[in-house]
Amino acid sequence: MHIGAGHHCVRDLLSFFLSFESSSTSFESTPPSSSSLPKDGSNYFQARYESLLNMYHSHFVTSENEKKNYTGNLKAAIDSFPFPLLPLNCFCFCFIILIDCEHFFVQIHFLFCLSFLFRQIDAFCNELLGLSLSLFSKEAFLSIIISFPLLVFNRNFHCRYFFLLKLPNVSQIFVFRFIEMDHFLKLLPKLTPQLRKGDCGKIAVIGGSLEYTGAPYYAASSISRLGADIIHVFCTPDAAPVIKGYSPDLIVHPGMSASSILPKLPRMDAIIIGPGLGRNPSLWPLLQELFQYVKKEEVPFVIDGDGLWFVSEHIEHFPRQMVTTVLTPNIVEFSRLCKSALGEEDVLKIKNNSQIQHLAAELSRKMDVTIYMKGEVDLVVTPNGEVSKCSTDSSLRRCGGQGDVTAGSLGLFLFWAKKNPGNDWTSAHHEAGISSSWLVRTAGRRAFEKHGRSMNTPMLLDEIPKLVRDVETREMKDIVHTDSSKH
């Protein structure tokens, strides 16, 4: 098809693409003739836009607020588009590709932006129109080229729909929506009658003290709900009966000496240290021996909470080449690490996300370890400079304990990710990080939608079983505003 020759060509192109929308046979459908299009193009495409929006809402958006936000963003982007002023390389277009992987049909819906385009283009000269459409078609072509290898080469790409949507203001919001969920799905081990106890994970959580009994429980409980077989909690003797009382599911070992803990570690598939650990200086020898053990045995290892406090306090003794290790700081823990490792003061005053990302990359490189930085956007940064960002909608509540769920689930995901023969440690860290972030944020959001400001971490934990089941049956109807990308 020749593109860009003028007004009639636009109509042909539109009718060609619209035929896909109305037909389920995708590429095999015959394009309707341009004369079959209604005379009043503007109203026609406005109606198509509305219907697509409704379709989007009915499939993926649940709450009224989300509907408003989505519609608002979209309309604002479309309405505020300064057509004559915008440089061509920022040309406003939007397209959605719906891929039904199971039947391998591809349907292309170039709808609501086409409605916009049509209205605008009608009023402008043919020359500009021609250039615009060339750009438009190039993007469409590229998107198809990108989508097919994903389908063909990634067997785990289970998603039913892959959305690609581009607008100036909400650019790429939806691009990796389902890929992010797919990371999570891909890591879940297949349950078969041949599995034996322990195959899905034997995980150690080291933490729990008189003051903090909730934190190790949250970490351990998230691991249990995700499907690990055995969870050991190592904590101080006074915390042990309390933690045991929370759940008979957990194996709780009182005592924090290296000599009592280390002999039990060779049977563990991943180790998480820090949630509720406390800051008793007598714990430092345990951490030092643990670092050496993890480095030698290459066990998936997560350092969180007070574990990070010890690392900051003894930064000069933190070993290099901890290839299996992920540090999971919140902003306060991050600022402590930056201060001790990079000499950076006042990190808490930084409000600019890209500056934080830059610092996280520097910290990761300097410490030679992966950093999973929690915040409004979660960042997974590996020492080679790769960054994964996850900004899936999460809870608006910042109640304590959500980071403990991150640390626990991350430990288990690291074990699962590394078992995948295609993964080296770097890719395992990114895959596990994205999965953990998606899990905590989505479970948190669901809990928040139900309970509002009364939401707390046990409520988030209660969302995990349903969430896992929904993902496995791909019944996700409420994923909105996901932005996860790797640079």
Ligand SMILES: NC(=O)C1=CN([C@@H]2O[C@H](COP(=O)(O)OP(=O)(O)OC[C@H]3O[C@@H](n4cnc5c(N)ncnc54)[C@H](OP(=O)(O)O)[C@@H]3O)[C@@H](O)[C@H]2O)[C@@H](O)CC1
């Ligand atoms: N139920 C349980 O058992 C739970 C136990 N937990 C466990 O508790 C242990 C300690 O962890 P932690 O994160 O509370 O201690 P820490 O690193 O000193 O940070 C607190 C300090 O940072 C500050 N601050 C906070 N945010 C800030 C911000 N955005 N910007 C700036 N400042 C900010 C805040 O200052 P404040 O507002 O109080 O003046 C405060 O001084 C750890 O083992 C963890 O696992 C938790 O998991 C929760 C559930």
Ligand SMILES: Nc1ncnc2c1ncn2[C@@H]1O[C@H](COP(=O)(O)OP(=O)(O)OP(=O)(O)O)[C@@H](O)[C@H]1O
């Ligand atoms: N401002 C934010 N907006 C949205 N999500 C956030 C925000 N801050 C943190 N989160 C999410 O909440 C989760 C926990 O992060 P948080 O910063 O609360 O950890 P933490 O302080 O270590 O938690 P804990 O209370 O367990 O110690 C992370 O997965 C992160 O994605």
